[in-house]
Amino acid sequence: MRFPKAYTLKEIAEIIQAEFVGESVFPVFGMNEIHVVEEGEIVFVDHPKYYDKALQSKATVVLINKKVDRPKGKALLISDDPFRDFNKLTLFFKPFKEASSSIAETAEIGDGTVIQPNVFIGNGVKIGENCTIHPNVTIYDNCVIGNNVTIHAGTILGADAFYYKNRPEGFDKLLSGGRVVVEDNVDIGASCTIDRGVTGDTIIKEGSKLDNQIQVGHDTVIGKKCLIASHVGIAGCVIVEDEVTLWGQVGVTSGITIGKKAVVLAQSGLSKSLEGGKTYFGSPAEEAREKLKQMAHVKKIPEMLEKLKKN
Numbered sequence: 001m002r003f004p005k006a007y008t009l010k011e012i013a014e015i016i017q018a019e020f021v022g023e024s025v026f027p028v029f030g031m032n033e034i035h036v037v038e039e040g041e042i043v044f045v046d047h048p049k050y051y052d053k054a055l056q057s058k059a060t061v062v063l064i065n066k067k068v069d070r071p072k073g074k075a076l077l078i079s080d081d082p083f084r085d086f087n088k089l090t091l092f093f094k095p096f097k098e099a100s101s102s103i104a105e106t107a108e109i110g111d112g113t114v115i116q117p118n119v120f121i122g123n124g125v126k127i128g129e130n131c132t133i134h135p136n137v138t139i140y141d142n143c144v145i146g147n148n149v150t151i152h153a154g155t156i157l158g159a160d161a162f163y164y165k166n167r168p169e170g171f172d173k174l175l176s177g178g179r180v181v182v183e184d185n186v187d188i189g190a191s192c193t194i195d196r197g198v199t200g201d202t203i204i205k206e207g208s209k210l211d212n213q214i215q216v217g218h219d220t221v222i223g224k225k226c227l228i229a230s231h232v233g234i235a236g237c238v239i240v241e242d243e244v245t246l247w248g249q250v251g252v253t254s255g256i257t258i259g260k261k262a263v264v265l266a267q268s269g270l271s272k273s274l275e276g277g278k279t280y281f282g283s284p285a286e287e288a289r290e291k292l293k294q295m296a297h298v299k300k301i302p303e304m305l306e307k308l309k310k311n
Contacts, residue, residue: 001030001178002029003031009023009026009028018077018079021077023075032059034053035237037057044085045062048066051064063076063086065078065080090177090199107124108126110128112130113127116132116133122139122141124141125145131147132149134151134190136154137155142179142196143157143158145157146183157194157196158179160176161178161236162195176197178200180195183205183206183207184207186208187210189210189211192214196218205224205226209228220234221240222244223239223240232249233250237254238254238255238256244258244259244262248267250270251270256273262277262278262279263280265281265288268285
C-alpha cells in the first residue's frame, strides 16, 4: 500500500504513538506485508523468530516490539504491539467509507460496459470498457477491472483477508487495505469470492478463466491464461504462474508457487510448491503417473495378504 504522499518517520510514529529509531525526517512511502514489501515501506514483525527476516527484507522501516541493532539505511518503530499498530496505520490510510448508493459516485465505468440490476460498485472502483457485470455482483472499494471482463451473478470481489492473530481473549483481525485487480479478457463465473490483499493486491492476470464457486485468498496472484475449474480453493499469498490448469475441488495451501503450465487433476491437495510443465494428482499432490502407480500397488495389498496367509 503506497501512501498518497511521503510521510516522515516522526509523523508515522505520532500516528501510532510509538518510539522511533532513526532520523526524524526519514521518508516513508507506504506499508506492506513481508512477502511484497518494497524499499521506502514499513513492515511489521512481532516474534523473535522472524526478526532477521524482517530486518533483512526490502523494507526501509521495521515496526517491531523490541529495540534491536538495525541494518544500515533502515529505521525502527518500537511498539509493544506491532500487529495492533499496523492495523492503526491501515485505518488511518484506508478507512472504511460507508456507501451511499449502489454505484458509488467515485466509481469509473468505461464505455460499452453493461451493469445488470442489483450490482454494488464501491468507492474508487475502476471498470474498463466492454465489460459485463451480471446481477448481484458485489465489487468492494478500490477494485480495478480491465477491459472485456465478464463477471457472473453473485460473485464478490474485494472482501477482507482471512488473517487473524490468536490472542488469549480471542482472535484479532488484521485489517485489509489492499485491492483486487482483474486484468483484460478475464471471465469469472458465478458465486466466486476473491479477497483483496492485506496491503497489496490480489491479481488475476490477462486472459484467465474462472469457473463457478471458486475462492481466491488475499494477495494471491493468478497468471495469464490460467484455467480454474469449479470448487477450487486457493489460500492467501499463492503464486499461480501463467497457463496453469486447476481442475475441480483442488485445494491450495498458502504461500506456495505453482509453476508455469502445470496441470493439477481434480480433488488434489497442494501442500508445497510444484514445478511447471507437469501433471499432478493426489493429496499431497505428486506427479500423476507416480501417484496412480502407488494407488495401483495399494489395491494389490489385500491380494498379497491373502497369499501370505495361504503360505
